[in-house]
Amino acid sequence: MKSRTLAIFGIGTYILAVLSSATDIEGNSTAPTLLLAISGIATLIFYILATIRLWKIQKLAPILLICSAVILVVLPAIEGIKPIFQNIASIFSTIVFIWVICLLWAIGKYEIRVAKLQKDSRLTNGETHAIQEYLKKGDHEAATQVIANAQERHRIAFKEMTGTDAKNIIAVIGEDVSWSDVVNHAFRVLEFDRTSTTIDPDGQVKAKSSFEPYGYLLVETPILNNLARLPIIHRDDFLLVANVFDEPKLADLIEDGELLVTYAPKRLLPKGLSGSPHHVLHYVITQRGTIDAYYSKNNSMYMGQPDPQKLFGPFVYRGDIKIQINVNPEF
Numbered sequence: 001m002k003s004r005t006l007a008i009f010g011i012g013t014y015i016l017a018v019l020s021s022a023t024d025i026e027g028n029s030t031a032p033t034l035l036l037a038i039s040g041i042a043t044l045i046f047y048i049l050a051t052i053r054l055w056k057i058q059k060l061a062p063i064l065l066i067c068s069a070v071i072l073v074v075l076p077a078i079e080g081i082k083p084i085f086q087n088i089a090s091i092f093s094t095i096v097f098i099w100v101i102c103l104l105w106a107i108g109k110y111e112i113r114v115a116k117l118q119k120d121s122r123l124t125n126g127e128t129h130a131i132q133e134y135l136k137k138g139d140h141e142a143a144t145q146v147i148a149n150a151q152e153r154h155r156i157a158f159k160e161m162t163g164t165d166a167k168n169i170i171a172v173i174g175e176d177v178s179w180s181d182v183v184n185h186a187f188r189v190l191e192f193d194r195t196s197t198t199i200d201p202d203g204q205v206k207a208k209s210s211f212e213p214y215g216y217l218l219v220e221t222p223i224l225n226n227l228a229r230l231p232i233i234h235r236d237d238f239l240l241v242a243n244v245f246d247e248p249k250l251a252d253l254i255e256d257g258e259l260l261v262t263y264a265p266k267r268l269l270p271k272g273l274s275g276s277p278h279h280v281l282h283y284v285i286t287q288r289g290t291i292d293a294y295y296s297k298n299n300s301m302y303m304g305q306p307d308p309q310k311l312f313g314p315f316v317y318r319g320d321i322k323i324q325i326n327v328n329p330e331f
Helices: 003-020 033-054 060-077 083-121 125-137 140-162 235-246 248-256 290-296
Strands: 186-193 215-220 228-232 258-263 281-286
Touching: 003 033, 003 083, 033 060, 033 083, 060 083, 125 140, 186 228, 186 235, 186 290, 215 235, 228 235, 235 248, 235 258, 235 281, 248 281, 258 290
Parallel strands: none
Antiparallel strands: 186 215, 186 258, 215 228, 258 281
């Protein structure tokens, strides 16, 4: 049973427990015997599975879960116990239960990420298991190394079969790489390809074709092994980056520093597509080496949980949109 499924199962057992705890005025149970039996068995199964799943990751959670359950069973059997103590025990048990559910849900997020990695990177079952264990422990560096080793193995095999080094292949985002994989991630801009798109004296952008992007950015990022071409699909995004390369002062800044870009639509649709008419690319000029420092921060925490506004500042989607300059970002 996957962790998120186990979390949902746990919520179900909690609902059953509430339903089976119904009593009459005299305090006698009114729940059917079958419901009591099902609730008890389901709760026991959940406690066992949750303890096994969490023991290597967070021992305190299953220990408190079991202790709180024992206390709830023992307290009613103690004569003269005040109701307030039972209420406190119930509140404590509920808090611990919610904590356990949250932990299982978070683990489930890592399991989904690892499953996607296995599909995209053709990881072996052993490598997938190792990555999952490292992610559960918070060791992102070790997980990244496993992925890197697998990718290097496949790169060598691909070169032997085709004679082409995969590192020399430039992927196109939206075609070879899903938009959903790059949302909110930062890229370093290396080149600007206008693809015959022009800007007239009135500031009107005229693309070569209505069915093609306005242009492309050649980019690199630690989250991808290869260089990539990032399509510019909104006229404002084209105007912004053209202004950087056409304005001598800004061009000088990126010559000594680096221009970063991130894909962050105002409204996100499935598969990472934009669900609003607003522009989707955000730019910042910063000091050289910023993107590498950003992705190596705290065991590469931004690889899994990107926080681009640490670099780009608050996103602006309408009005005065412009290239941001952040020489010393704090992340």
